[in-house]
Amino acid sequence: MRILIVEDAADVAEAIAIRLGKTGMACDLAESCAAAEDFLAVQRYDAIVLDINLPDRNGTELLHAMRQRGDRTPVLMLTALFSVDDRVSALDLGADDYLVKPFDQRELEARLRALVRREAEQKSDVISLGPLTFSPATLSATLGGEPLDLTRREATLLELLLRSQGAILNKQRLYDGLFAFEDADVGLNAIELYIARLRKKLAPSTVGIETQRGLGYRIFNDG
Incomplete structure (x- = not known):
């Protein structure tokens, strides 16, 4: 399973990659929307972990651009915002799921596997x-x-x-x-x-x- 992690906080991104790596997921790290676009131009991903607050653009802008060009890769948004309006807005733009920071790494892993199961021909837990x-x-x-x-x-x-x-x-x-x-x-x-x-x-x-x-x-x- 190939995952793109778009997160500008290096310690958070690396911690996610290490945890997911131990469960068999290959992870690429992008610190900005521009870097993420470079990865997406050359690589197909099973899912994307996308932070909302990024240094060059809002993560929701990247999500909107992806959906506009027909990219249906499952996206899990990460947000430090607690506003229901913000979360609803992200889902309306095409996000498949979201987690509010701080979060438990085990929950992130479980949610990613659930997203990938939705796209797979075999959807069972076993x-x-x-x-x-x-x-x-x-x-x-x-x-x-x-x-x-x-x-x-x-x-x-x-x-x-x-x-x-x-x-x-x-x-x-x-x-x-x-x-x-x-x-x-x-x-x-x-x-x-x-x-x-x-x-x-x-x-x-x-x-x-x-x-x-x-x-x-x-x-x-x-x-």
């Missing part, structure tokens, strides 16, 4: 495919009722595939879901390594990952 079950909230899986030992990135890759069951996801889409811009030293071929590791761990079951040459990968159950 995703199943044959003998495989996966919990996005805990990045944990079981196979035939037995715990599946997964690294954080293996679990994130598995979630991406399971959220789009039946669809073929190309290598770039999977890469974008696993790595942020700060991971630029990691090549696209790393996806092949993680796919191979997942295949090995799923091998004893009827669940597999199919390679569509030149197109991408698809998870399936042959049971």
